[in-house]
Amino acid sequence: MILEIAQIDVKPGSEAAFEAAVTQAVPLFKTAEGCISMELQRSHEKPQRYRLMVQWRTLEDHTVKFRGSDAFTQWRALVGPHFASPPEVEHTSVAVKGF
């Protein structure tokens, strides 16, 4: 299992609209092949900074299948206008499963 962590900084004042757009986009992830979960986290220290956390069955489910799909185009159309800069995307997997 792979965790996608996308750090997204939004334009000042667009926080509520961005969160609404992500809410609207939930079904795009829910129906994506290999997508296990998604949620949006918001930073306390930098309130215009978010982290989209998406669990994928495999890396390719995100980087190949999802990014090559119509759903990705729709996702970016919904949220892209709120981005202050390109998202920084990283993939991780569990090294130590604590509790």
Add this chain to the structure above:
Amino acid sequence: MILEIAQIDVKPGSEAAFEAAVTQAVPLFKTAEGCISMELQRSHEKPQRYRLMVQWRTLEDHTVKFRGSDAFTQWRALVGPHFASPPEVEHTSVAVKGF
């Protein structure tokens, strides 16, 4: 509920020792007041980069109680020697709970 995300870059070659130290430190978090979960994620793109993800009941459970405890001193004694640079710590909370 608060998610602590600590980005930790370790010294080259110390990955296995760092992961072992984090495993050894699990009980320090498990017994900490307000600590709900912890796990260590490792980056695919930058294999010396980790993200410690810890869920806390409140921000203060981490920043005041845990950081002021003996457990924190023990935690840093275990993992600190492997740090390539000071960790970058951020706190987030859920903005959109997808699925």
